[in-house]
Amino acid sequence: MIDHVRDLASVRDATDRLLTAAAKLNNDSTAEPSRLPGWTRGHVLAHLARNADALVNVLSGRPMYVSGDARDNDIERDAPRPLTEQLRDVRESAERFAAAGTIPADWSRTVELRNGVTDSASRVPFRRWVEVELHHVDLGIGYEVEDLPEEFVQREIAFLTTRFLGHPAVPPTRVTDGTRAWSTGRDGEPEVTVSGSASDVVGWLAGRRDGSALTAEGGLLPSLPPL
Incomplete structure (x- = not known):
């Protein structure tokens, strides 16, 4: 709530x-x-x-x-x-x-x-x-991004993965920080799993990091639309 x-x-x-x-x-x-x-x-x-x-x-x-x-x-x-x-x-x-x-x-x-x-x-x-x-x-x-409050980081990841949910330009993707997981992109079974620290994940989703510190399994790191 x-x-x-x-x-x-x-x-x-x-x-x-x-x-x-x-x-x-x-x-x-x-x-x-x-x-x-x-x-x-x-x-x-x-x-x-x-x-x-x-x-x-x-x-x-x-x-x-x-x-x-x-x-x-x-x-x-x-x-x-x-x-x-x-x-x-x-x-x-x-x-x-x-x-x-x-x-x-x-x-x-x-x-x-x-x-x-x-x-x-x-x-x-x-x-x-x-x-x-x-x-x-x-x-x-x-x-x-490493200095962002933990609560903010978790909520922003949830907010942005929801924002890209169903977006035709983003493949079905599972995003995880090793503790929690989120789904984003087009409908369907996840084609790619993106994993990394919460700071690196939120930096990538928010367009503040290039995602080079993240691991993409099952395919390339998705390109995200601008916010």
Whole structure:
């Protein structure tokens, strides 16, 4: 069962860790490339702030973004800002998201995200947790997939294997970290078994690792669609 209150607390903790780490940067280092192609660290921080506000929109019943172009333009506009402005924006937008999470509401209701994707409102805090944790890794400032909280890793593996379940481009696949196993890909008996540490598995599923540390039995390591 999803516990949105617990997830909101996890979002706060993850945001605090990110802000503490990012505070050690400077204006020059925020202009340097992040681990995301075409994005500087400033782009990552700007995206985190705008995503928090976008999820406030989702919880309020408004469109997540005015449009895809508006989303991209806002990130480009905000990316070059000085570090102090970036950190303040991430902090204040996080506070707005946290405040939205305290408003009495039916957390079982269905909400709409981008591109027609729908989900339970109760899962929105977890989706925000994903944004904060993975983009902390993307900043390339010493936080790695091995540093992700264990609970987060297990839930993100389950979330992403479910996301790729039934995807025509992914062969029927069994994924295991040696303790737990998940199924993903097209329907049918698993053609490939992918195994490795939980950190390497989540890094591969989330597009943050190339999968070279994983073992694929029964075939090649599947190529995953972009998130």
